[in-house]
Amino acid sequence: MNIIMLGAQGTGKGTVASAICEQTGMLQISTGDIFRKNISEKTPLGIEADKYISKGNLVPDEITVPMVEDRLTWDDAKNGVILDGFPRTIEQAKKLDEILNAKGEKIDLVINLVTPKDEIIDRMLTRRVCTNPDCKATYNVKLHPPIKEGICDKCGSPLKQRDDDSNPEAIKRRLEIYEEKTSPLVEYYKNKGVLRTETVSISINRMGKDVANDIVKDIKK
Numbered sequence: 001m002n003i004i005m006l007g008a009q010g011t012g013k014g015t016v017a018s019a020i021c022e023q024t025g026m027l028q029i030s031t032g033d034i035f036r037k038n039i040s041e042k043t044p045l046g047i048e049a050d051k052y053i054s055k056g057n058l059v060p061d062e063i064t065v066p067m068v069e070d071r072l073t074w075d076d077a078k079n080g081v082i083l084d085g086f087p088r089t090i091e092q093a094k095k096l097d098e099i100l101n102a103k104g105e106k107i108d109l110v111i112n113l114v115t116p117k118d119e120i121i122d123r124m125l126t127r128r129v130c131t132n133p134d135c136k137a138t139y140n141v142k143l144h145p146p147i148k149e150g151i152c153d154k155c156g157s158p159l160k161q162r163d164d165d166s167n168p169e170a171i172k173r174r175l176e177i178y179e180e181k182t183s184p185l186v187e188y189y190k191n192k193g194v195l196r197t198e199t200v201s202i203s204i205n206r207m208g209k210d211v212a213n214d215i216v217k218d219i220k221k
């Protein structure tokens with residue numbers, strides 16, 4: 001089974017994906033996490049990707065698509081994956097279809113997370129990430145704080161705010177790109193009959209964990 005997480009920044013794609021993975025043993029592939037790991041290790045890929053990421057722009061397909069294609073061939077991806085942050089454009093979605101087609105696979109489910117805009121910006125500003133690139137746990141100082149301030153519950157490393165989350169220009173740019181380039185994917189996957197839209201909002205007391213639990217129940221049916 002292959003799943004895609006869709007939704008604007010700060011809707012909780014990563015949270016939902018990791019909760020589903022924990023309960024099903026599926027593998028989460030987050031393109032943002034792979035880029036951040038490469039940036040912190042100063043690999044050539046990281047140095048190149050950072051030129052785009054720091055400004056809130058998309059990393060070009062020539063870098064992103066082969067990176068995902070390669071990751072999908074690893075042994076741990078055999079039992080199905082949850083793609084978090086990919087595809088982000090119609091072109092990437094078409095490439096992904098080709099890659100999966102060639103292996104006799106397909107996208108089975110697209111989880112489209114929707115959150116009110118004012119909440120989204122607040123959630124991006126209050127998001128904190130673990131600085132250990134092998135852990136990557138995320139927190140929210142308001143909604144989901146760590147037990148000890150500034151320290152990761154899972155691995156004890158310091159937490160920090162992502163550079164692109166502390167830069168208002170980059171936040172604005174990312175949300176614009178989402179509207180323009182990524183939101184057409186909702187229609188694309190709706191037409192394929194695999195779209196499942198879920199609202200995540202404090203106003204209706206429905207958070208990422210609740211969505212993940214409902215989806216896992218349905219998957220196991």
Ligand code: ADP
Pocket residue numbers: 008009010031032033035052053056057058059060064084085086087088092164174
């Ligand atoms: P967010 O969804 O909050 O922007 P991500 O962690 O998913 O955060 O991605 C961080 C950055 O990495 C993006 O702003 C973008 O620059 C880059 N990126 C991630 N996934 C892709 C992708 N599929 N295509 C192009 N760039 C990507």
Ligand code: ZN
Pocket residue numbers: 130131132135136137152153154155156157
């Ligand atoms: Zn950690």
